[in-house]
Amino acid sequence: MSKKIITPVSALADILPKDYQDLVTEGPHGKSLGIQNLGTFKEITEEHPHCAGCGVSLGVRLVLAALPAPEDTLIVGTPGCSFFALSQTSLNYATSAFGNQNAVASGLKRMLKIRYPEQIKDVVVMVGDGGIADIGLDLTLHSWFRGENITTIMLDNEVYGNTGGQESGMSSQGRVLSMAPKGKNFPKVPVFELARTSGCVYGSKVTVADPKRIGQSVVKAILIARKLGPTYVQIYTPCPTNLKFNPSETISIAWKAQKDHYAFEEFITEEAAELMAARAAT
Ligand SMILES: Cc1ncc(C[n+]2csc(CCOP(=O)(O)OP(=O)(O)O)c2C)c(N)n1
Numbered sequence: 001m002s003k004k005i006i007t008p009v010s011a012l013a014d015i016l017p018k019d020y021q022d023l024v025t026e027g028p029h030g031k032s033l034g035i036q037n038l039g040t041f042k043e044i045t046e047e048h049p050h051c052a053g054c055g056v057s058l059g060v061r062l063v064l065a066a067l068p069a070p071e072d073t074l075i076v077g078t079p080g081c082s083f084f085a086l087s088q089t090s091l092n093y094a095t096s097a098f099g100n101q102n103a104v105a106s107g108l109k110r111m112l113k114i115r116y117p118e119q120i121k122d123v124v125v126m127v128g129d130g131g132i133a134d135i136g137l138d139l140t141l142h143s144w145f146r147g148e149n150i151t152t153i154m155l156d157n158e159v160y161g162n163t164g165g166q167e168s169g170m171s172s173q174g175r176v177l178s179m180a181p182k183g184k185n186f187p188k189v190p191v192f193e194l195a196r197t198s199g200c201v202y203g204s205k206v207t208v209a210d211p212k213r214i215g216q217s218v219v220k221a222i223l224i225a226r227k228l229g230p231t232y233v234q235i236y237t238p239c240p241t242n243l244k245f246n247p248s249e250t251i252s253i254a255w256k257a258q259k260d261h262y263a264f265e266e267f268i269t270e271e272a273a274e275l276m277a278a279r280a281a282t
């Protein structure tokens with residue numbers, strides 16, 4: 001969505017809602033803003049229908065604030081809680097049948113390269129853990145094997161939040177859930193490790209308790225995907241409703257997870273590291 005597309009014709013300018021006008025004048029489109037500037041600009045997503053304290057909505061907010069070029073970004077989603085916030089943003093957004101997101105994103109990225117040969121269009125998949133680690137795992141892995149220039153972001157709340165608490169491949173072993181009353185009997189699917197061995201040239205594992213690292217990871221992942229190949233960011237976004245904790249504890253739960261099973265991890269190929277170093281030097 002370029003700034004030109006959202007700018008109203010002068011006849012409509014004063015009858016459009018203030019929120020819309022603010023987006024045109026104070027939004028991040030076409031500006032060099034990031035997570036460090038939150039609070040100083042009109043955000044791409046502000047209202048959402050998520051539960052109080054939802055880690056997924058916080059993850060969505062932080063990722064969107066970090067996008068290096070929101071006006072030239074296409075987000076690809078799939079059913080799941082993130083869908084509700086993403087479909088209400090002032091951003092290009094395409095949805096897919098559950099689990100098909102990386103196949104759809106691959107096609108859209110290829111089409112955008114042909115349609116806009118002189119422009120960079122970032123294609124970013126942003127979906128839940130179930131969408132990637134379960135039903136969409138084959139299509140995700142194959143997009144990585146093929147070396148598609150797309151970024152995949154998992155919002156990992158370790159449960160099927162949207163459908164009432166079924167076990168996900170990313171739920172921790174032993175986790176009891178509304179619809180997994182005996183507890184999960186196998187460990188988290190190692191998607192982060194699979195990303196490393198399946199063709200991703202950059203990967204990062206972070207939590208919503210660390211916005212700065214989310215910002216850095218998202219920027220690196222998108223810039224590297226433009227030039228070199230698939231990248232992956234896995235964000236722990238705990239769900240108070242299904243993991244049954246108080247909504248005010250989301251950040252402290254994520255903080256604790258960082259010291260336990262969700263410590264920060266990052267991998268980067270030599271070529272991608274050189275690309276980032278060259279960019280930092282300019
Ligand atoms: C093909 C298909 N199977 C199942 C569903 C039902 N469904 C919608 S969302 C969802 C689970 C989403 O879980 P996750 O990806 O972890 O996202 P969350 O809601 O936790 O953010 C399921 C099973 C569907 N929409 N389409």
Ligand code: SF4
Pocket residue numbers: 049050051052053054055056057081157161162238239240241242
């Ligand atoms: S069910 Fe969980 S993930 Fe879904 S909106 Fe509510 S808190 Fe967020």
Ligand SMILES: [Mg+2]
Pocket residue numbers: 128129130155156157158159160161168
């Ligand atoms: Mg989930």
